[in-house]
Structures are given as structure tokens and as C-alpha cells.
Amino acid sequence: MLNKFKKYEHSPSFLLFIGLLSSLFFTVTFLINRSISLDGGHWFYSGGLRLVYAIAFFTFGFIVFKGMSYFKLIIKEYLGNFIFWTVAGSIGFGGFYSLLCYSASFSPAWIVATTWQITIISSLFVLTFFGKKLSKKIWFFTIFIFTGIILVNLSHFESSNLEALFLGSIPVFVASFCYPIGNQMVWEEKKKRKEKKEDLGVINNSFVKVFLLVLGSFPFWIILYFLSDPVAPNTSQYISVAIITIISGILATSLFLYARSQATTSSTLMIVDSTQSSQVFFALGGEMLFLNASLPNTLGLIGIAITIIGLIAITKSK
Numbered sequence: 210m211l212n213k214f215k216k217y218e219h220s221p222s223f224l225l226f227i228g229l230l231s232s233l234f235f236t237v238t239f240l241i242n243r244s245i246s247l248d249g250g251h252w253f254y255s256g257g258l259r260l261v262y263a264i265a266f267f268t269f270g271f272i273v274f275k276g277m278s279y280f281k282l283i284i285k286e287y288l289g290n291f292i293f294w295t296v297a298g299s300i301g302f303g304g305f306y307s308l309l310c311y312s313a314s315f316s317p318a319w320i321v322a323t324t325w326q327i328t329i330i331s332s333l334f335v336l337t338f339f340g341k342k343l344s345k346k347i348w349f350f351t352i353f354i355f356t357g358i359i360l361v362n363l364s365h366f367e368s369s370n371l372e373a374l375f376l377g378s379i380p381v382f383v384a385s386f387c388y389p390i391g392n393q394m395v396w397e398e399k400k401k402r403k404e405k406k407e408d409l410g411v412i413n414n415s416f417v418k419v420f421l422l423v424l425g426s427f428p429f430w431i432i433l434y435f436l437s438d439p440v441a442p443n444t445s446q447y448i449s450v451a452i453i454t455i456i457s458g459i460l461a462t463s464l465f466l467y468a469r470s471q472a473t474t475s476s477t478l479m480i481v482d483s484t485q486s487s488q489v490f491f492a493l494g495g496e497m498l499f500l501n502a503s504l505p506n507t508l509g510l511i512g513i514a515i516t517i518i519g520l521i522a523i524t525k526s527k
Contacts, residue, residue: 228484234461236491242313250446253439255310262454298425301391308384316377322492328385341475354519360512415467
């Protein structure tokens with residue numbers, strides 16, 4: 210059974226499925242963060258509490274399921290490469306997530322989720338910066354997907370507040386670069402060690418990579434606390450952030466990093482990254498289901514159709 214599973218690990222269709230599953234879990238972040246904001250919770254604690262919960266949950270899981278000796282290896286990896294994990298974590302988790310939490314204070318979940326799809330284009334530039342060569346087809350279909358996302362955004366433009374759209378969009382735009390940069394730094398580090406025939410050790414584990422990124426961002430959050438001077442969180446925020454941490458922070462991120470680790474070419478890496486565009490549809494569906502949002506208009510439905518076609522097409526690209 211395991212061998213049959215491994216046969217599909219590197220296939221574009223399998224990576225697409227795992228990427229979409231992680232995207233579904235990621236969407237919880239947008240919906241709950243918006244709910245926290247509407248309830249008066251400060252954006253810093255939406256991110257800061259997630260940091261604390263994630264470290265606690267991961268530590269408990271590693272010790273219980275892998276043993277104390279394995280957890281010591283993880284800490285050894287962190288301390289032995291402290292600068293790398295601090296930089297990668299501060300960018301890939303600290304900068305990325307704090308900006309998303311901040312944007313939720315000004316924009317509804319669907320605006321944040323839609324604007325977040327700029328990461329599709331951002332990922333192209335990040336991969337190019339790291340020396341990856343992408344085919345013209347990948348560029349074409351990625352822009353095709355992004356066009357669909359723009360149409361979805363425009364379909365809701367009339368009901369949007371321009372100021373909120375601006376304040377919610379700029380932080381997300383910056384975050385769209387932070388996330389792929391942090392992830393790609395981890396991917397490159399693993400590749401570098403493999404080429405040098407060094408022992409990859411614990412970083413072969415997707416959960417470990419997430420934990421190290423979160424742990425590495427700890428200094429970032431300490432500095433941000435003094436800069437933001439937040440008010441204390443209420444009970445509801447503690448519970449909400451705990452839910453986000455498990456569903457989005459642990460499950461979604463681990464699945465996403467797993468899919469990226471199985472990508473053997475720049476094209477398949479782009480396929481995994483492009484699946485995150487589905488978050489806008491999951492967010493719209495979530496708001497329709499839980500917040501009584503209306504069905505997208507004709508322009509929005511066209512945008513959805515274009516994006517789905519693009520996602521299918523990009524899996525066929527070489």
C-alpha cells in the first residue's frame with residue numbers, strides 16, 4: 210500500500226490535490242482572523258498567540274510520537290543553524306503572518322483571500338530570483354489564473370470600502386513575497402545539504418520544518434510586541450487562535466511544505482504554489498455558508514471558471 214502511494218508522490222495531479230487540501234485549511238485563517246477583528250481582538254495576538262500555541266503543540270507532538278531524543282535533534286538543528294532559521298522564520302512566518310493579521314483589521318476575509326492570490330505572481334519572481342527557470346507556459350497559465358482572481362475581486366468592488374481595500378491590500382501584497390521567500394529558503398537549504406551529501410536529518414520531516422520556521426520567528430515577535438503595544442486578548446481570541454494554529458498553522462502548512470518537498474522541478478513547484486489561488490473560493494464559500502454572504506455575480510463566476518481552467522492547464526504543463 211505504501212509503495213503504491215509513493216508511486217504518485219511526485220505526480221502533478223497528486224501535488225495539486227495536496228496543495229488544494231492545504232489551501233482549504235489555510236482559508237480558516239482568513240475567516241477566523243476577520244471574526245477576531247470584528248470581536249475587538251488585536252491583530253498582534255492573532256499572530257503572537259499562534260506562535261506560542263504552535264510551539265507548544267509541536268513540542269508535545271514530537272516528544273509523544275517521536276520521543277525526547279528526536280526532539281533534542283530538532284533543537285540541535287535549530288541552535289546549530291540559528292541565523293538561518295531566524296532569518297527564514299522571521300520572513301516566512303513572522304513577516305508573512307503578522308501582515309495578514311494586520312490586514313484583517315481593515316478588510317473582510319474575501320478581500321484578504323483574494324488579494325493574497327498575488328502570491329502566485331510573487332512566487333514567480335521569487336523562484337526566478339533563486340535561479341529557477343520557468344517555461345513560458347507556466348508564466349502564461351499563472352497570469353491566466355491571476356486574471357481570474359482579478360475578475361473575482363472586481364466583481365465585489367462596488368460593495369467594498371476603498372480605504373479598507375487599500376489598508377487591507379498593501380500588507381497582504383508585502384506578505385505575498387514573504388511567504389514564498391521563507392519557503393524557498395528552506396527548499397534551497399535542503400537541496401544544498403543534499404548536494405553536499407550532508408545528513409539531512411530532521412529537516413526531511415515537514416512538521417519539523419514548520420516548527421523550525423515558527424521557532425525561528427520568535428525574536429521577530431518579541432520586537433513586534435514592543436512596537437505595536439497591543440491590548441490584552443480576550444477569552445474568545447485565545448480559543449480562536451488555538452483553532453487556527455491546529456487547522457491552518459500545523460495541518461495546512463505541513464501539507465503545503467510536504468507538497469513542495471516532493472516537487473522535483475520548477476514547474477511542479479509552481480503547480481504547488483498556484484493551488485493557493487483556490488483560497489479565494491474557499492473563503493467566499495465560507496462567508497456564504499457562515500456569514501450569509503451573497504453568491505458571486507456573473508463577473509465573479511467567470512473569474513472562478515477562468516481560475517479553475519488555469520489550474521487544470523498548469524498541471525499539464527512541462
